[in-house]
Amino acid sequence: MTETERTPAAATGEKQPFDLGTGPGRVLVWFYGVxxxxxxxxxxxxxILDFGRAPLxxxxxxxxxLVYGFITYSLVRGGEKARRTALVCCAAELLGVLVVGTWTMAEPSAFADAxxxxDFGMGYLFIPVILPITGMMWLRRARTA
Known part of the structure; x- marks a missing residue:
């Protein structure tokens, strides 16, 4: 083993890859997993039980x-490509929450079930609207680390 193989990347001046699932990222992985x-x-x-009642x-x-699962996978996988993909998915998730939340408030009769x-994730303590914002903040921070 040569000296450069034993030397950590930080000691040689190389930029180490940022692990998305560490620190606050671990909390995001947990929430997205749940x-x-x-x-x-x-x-x-x-x-299975009643699809015809409220298919939408x-x-x-x-x-x-599916979006939550993909973001969870990306956070666990790590790397720049996964970070960018998770960032796009978080933005899509936020858009979905805002569109569906607005739609359910403006036209409640359009949805036979929640x-x-x-309602912007009201049934889940508004976590569905907070989670993508927090995720995007973490993923943008991860880019600069």
């Missing part, structure tokens, strides 16, 4: 679960 399971479980059960709401909850993003 929301992945919650949204997926909810939508699967609702689609149940499909939107399934889409939320989605994860209904």
């Amino acid at each position: 929301f992945t399971v919650a949204a997926a479980s909810r939508s699967i059960v609702q689609m 709401a149940y499909v939107l909850s399934a889409v939320a679960a 989605t994860v993003w209904s």
Whole structure:
């Protein structure tokens, strides 16, 4: 083993890759993981038991679960490409929360049942609207680290 192989990247002046799942990123991974399971479980059960009652709401909850799962995976995977992908997904998630939240407030009759993003995530203590903002802040910080 040569001296450069034993020397950490920081000591040689190389920029170390930023681990997205450390520090505050670990909390984001936990929240996104929990929301992945919650949204997926909810939508699967609702689609199996009573899909005809509120198909739009149940499909939107399934889409939320997919977005949450992809962000979770990206945060755990790490790296610049995963960071950029997670940033785009967080922006899409925020857009979804804002659109669905506004839609459910303006036209409540359009939804026979609530989605994860209904009323800006009020049923989930507004975490669905806070999470993408927090995620984007962390991912932008990770870029400069």
